[in-house]
Amino acid sequence: xxxxxxxxTFDQIPNKAxxxxxxxxxxGVIYCFVPKVACTNWKRVMIVLSQNLKAPDGAPxxxxxxxxxxxxxxxxxxxxxxxxxxxxxRYSRPLMHHKxxxxxxxxxxxxxxxxxxxxxxxxxxxxxxYFYNMYGSVMLRRYANISEPPDSVKExxxxxxxxxxxxxxxxxxxxxxxxEKPFNEHWxxxxxxxxxxxxxxxxxxxxxxxDEDTEHLLKILGLDNYIHxxxxxxxxTALDWEQEWFANISVADRRKLYRLYxxxxxxxxxxxxxxxxxx
Numbered sequence: 606x607x608x609x610x611x612x613x614t615f616d617q618i619p620n621k622a623x624x625x626x627x628x629x630x631x632x633g634v635i636y637c638f639v640p641k642v643a644c645t646n647w648k649r650v651m652i653v654l655s656q657n658l659k660a661p662d663g664a665p666x667x668x669x670x671x672x673x674x675x676x677x678x679x680x681x682x683x684x685x686x687x688x689x690x691x692x693x694x695r696y697s698r699p700l701m702h703h704k705x706x707x708x709x710x711x712x713x714x715x716x717x718x719x720x721x722x723x724x725x726x727x728x729x730x731x732x733x734x735y736f737y738n739m740y741g742s743v744m745l746r747r748y749a750n751i752s753e754p755p756d757s758v759k760e761x762x763x764x765x766x767x768x769x770x771x772x773x774x775x776x777x778x779x780x781x782x783x784x785e786k787p788f789n790e791h792w793x794x795x796x797x798x799x800x801x802x803x804x805x806x807x808x809x810x811x812x813x814x815x816d817e818d819t820e821h822l823l824k825i826l827g828l829d830n831y832i833h834x835x836x837x838x839x840x841x842t843a844l845d846w847e848q849e850w851f852a853n854i855s856v857a858d859r860r861k862l863y864r865l866y867x868x869x870x871x872x873x874x875x876x877x878x879x880x881x882x883x884x
Contacts, residue, residue: 615705615803616698623686625790625798628704629654630684634826635704637712637799640791641723642812646835647713648677653832657682670835705804709826712799714873715812717866718881719843721777722770722850724791729768732758740776740789741768747779748772771853778861795869802872809873851881 627636632654638644649669652658656665658676666672676682690697715723728736737758745754745761749772755761776782777792790798801809808825810818815837823829851859859881863870870877 613803615702615800618800618803620687620690620697622797622800623690623701624688626686626804627651627683628685628689628708630704631655632826632828633704633708635708635710637710637804637806639712639714639720639795639798641720641727642713642715642795643815643837644713645677648683649835650832652677652682654828655682655684657684668833670833709808710804710806711808711810711822712795712801712806713810713812713815713818714795714869716875717795717869718847718851718862718878720795721773721792721862721866722846725770725773728791729773732762734758737761744768744772744776748775769853770850774854774858774862777865778858794866796872811873847878847881856882 625637625639627638627648628634629636629651634651634654636647636651638647646669649672652672653666653669658666658672660666660671686697686701689700693700727733729741734757741758741761742754745751745766745768749766749768751766755764755766761767777788782788787793788797796802799806808818808822810822819834820829823832823834854862863877863882869875
């Protein structure tokens with residue numbers, strides 16, 4: 606595979622691009638979280654392992670499912686490589702190298718197109734004020750010809766103004782998008798969040814086989830008797846929805862989108878979605 610990320614060394618990755626690597630020093634584990642890939646449950650597990658959060662009775666949480674939803678994505682609870690740098694400055698890189706060499710490193714991935722559908726469903730099909738203000742209103746202006754989108758997602762939904770998946774894909778394919786600011790982590794390419802060319806992961810699990818992979822990983826970590834991984838939920842975006850979701854996206858745009866996420870497809874061994882690309 607030939608792409609420029611391969612030629613970069615770990616030390617050339619900017620510190621702020623390492624904020625997805627969550628470190629647990631107690632058990633020697635590094636987890637790179639990818640949004641829309643069971644990351645809520647894995648973050649719960651990392652909080653239990655680190656024992657950074659105490660329950661109301663003062664004892665650390667032992668069951669991942671007991672952790673309040675509001676706390677799971679609270680970044681102050683998670684120790685990341687980026688924070689190591691904030692704390693130790695230029696001395697942080699040797700520390701990172703030491704941990705990368707000695708800790709068990711893992712991440713979970715999923716089919717890149719299905720992950721995009723999942724992100725869209727989660728952030729734009731349901732009313733989400735933050736995502737509406739940051740991204741939705743921009744997309745409505747640019748791709749839905751709505752020059753003055755309503756101020757809040759509540760008003761937009763009340764007026765029947767909804768973003769379509771087509772608008773979202775146009776936004777991803779628009780070169781202007783990345784020029785203005787990096788992709789949001791929910792649709793940022795997985796390899797750009799976790800740097801698998803620079804970090805030799807010990808385990809890469811897939812959402813498609815989450816239960817078996819999780820069981821296997823907890824055994825590798827020696828935590829299978831200690832941690833009960835929360836069960837997978839039923840509302841999961843399925844691979845066979847792709848045809849339906851991409852029905853209104855032109856084949857030319859589907860091909861461009863594939864190129865945008867091709868590295869993820871290839872690195873993480875997902876089949877090229879030929880049926881979508883050849884019509």
